[in-house]
Amino acid sequence: MARTPADLVGAQPDPPFEITFDGRSVTALPGQTVAAALWGAGILAWRTTREGGRPRGAFCGIGQCYDCLATVNGEPNRRACLVPARPGDAITTQEGHGHDRLAV
């Protein structure tokens, strides 16, 4: 069985909890970012680009590149690589700028 980063550092995290991604249940550990939890569940893309609708997920992973934007609890443009996952968080795929409802 593959070793995980948690094994390598001997981490003893508190009990895991559930968040959702587009309605599907994802398990997260305390201290994980939204991006880490999604990656842990094998999810690599949670946004589509404004031009062309291409998939995007975490790129730099350190809050600099803004590629990993996601809609978290209804709020678009959150950097998934920086936002800590909280029990019950609802992550949804962000389409484009995430502000379609404001269009006139």
Added chain:
Amino acid sequence: MPTRKPSDVIVVGAGVVGAACAYYAAQAGLSVTVVDRGSVAGGTTGAGEGNLLVSDKEPGPELELALLANTLWRELADVLPPHVEYEAKGGLVVASGESGMRALRDFAARQEKAGVTTQEVPGDRLHDLEPHLAPGLAGGFLYPQDSQVMPAHAAAQLLHAAGDRVRLRLGEEVTGILTGAAGEIRGVRTAAGELHAPYVVNAAGTWGGALAELAGVHLPVLPRRGFVLVTEPLPRVVRHKVYAADYVADVASGSAALQTSAVVEGTPAGPVLIGASRERVGFDRTLSIEVLRRLAAGATGLFPVLGTVRAMRTYPGFRPYLPDHLPAIGPDPRVHGLLHACGHEGAGIGLAPVTGQIIARCLTSGELPLDIDPFRPDRFTAPEPAPAPGSDPAP
């Protein structure tokens, strides 16, 4: 020192005005060298919103320029590629109360006589035009001729469209003006050598006064700072250029103190641009939280929905301001071969094509599209030189 093939004309400045001068001069068959110490659109052009406005101009020489430029931009929109983002979106000026509405009505009536198209919009019809506008405004005026471009792309694409007759020298600062025995222009000296041409066009924008000084003439271009606040990308939430009625008074004011008025517009790329501030603080680029606070408050006052989105960045720019708010366009009678195309204050993007056309016609003895006497570059009196240290004070 290497000698280079001379051009017919050297344009100093690769902002939108310099680019338009190069474009129209090349169209007229002239060979042009454009030289800039920085990059294309690296100065005020790149810090602008790209407004092509007639709505904010009183009847007079600047409005005449703006109306001519409006037609030229429409022609250029067919020639330049779509990513210059030309949009004939129209301007909407709104008033909060009845007294403001009366002032707008009077202003619009005078503009109509000068050839501007205006349309009064009663308060209860404003939301047909701009659904997100704040409730309770008294009304406004729609100016269908107002338009917008993406200014940096516009400058770059004008230079590109000018074709092979234009040579571009970037990152090369002009350090001197070369003149002949009779004082006539022979070219410019730069850090990299000499460039030769019988004509030099000063399109150095806010730095045009310094270039004039190199040529030994007085042209008091001063910087008037403004900040633009930029939101995150949004769908179209603002359809027109929308601004509060007090903007017109701020534009025309000569005050050095900070003035802000709410100016809001969307862009094809998504971000909403928020202005406008004016203050005379030299070339100080320090971020001013007070200005940003006032810009944000003004914008959310007009469009409360903007209070729910993020501002992503801000940048300052320096409008090239001349004391009478008119640009300097045309030949300088004090130095044969020197022409000026600078000092357009906040209207340089809009007025660029007509400025370029005038400069090209001056260079080719063509017919001018209007009387350029109000823009003559020698209209400002040079201040008395300060007494030399140690000299006797005046009796």
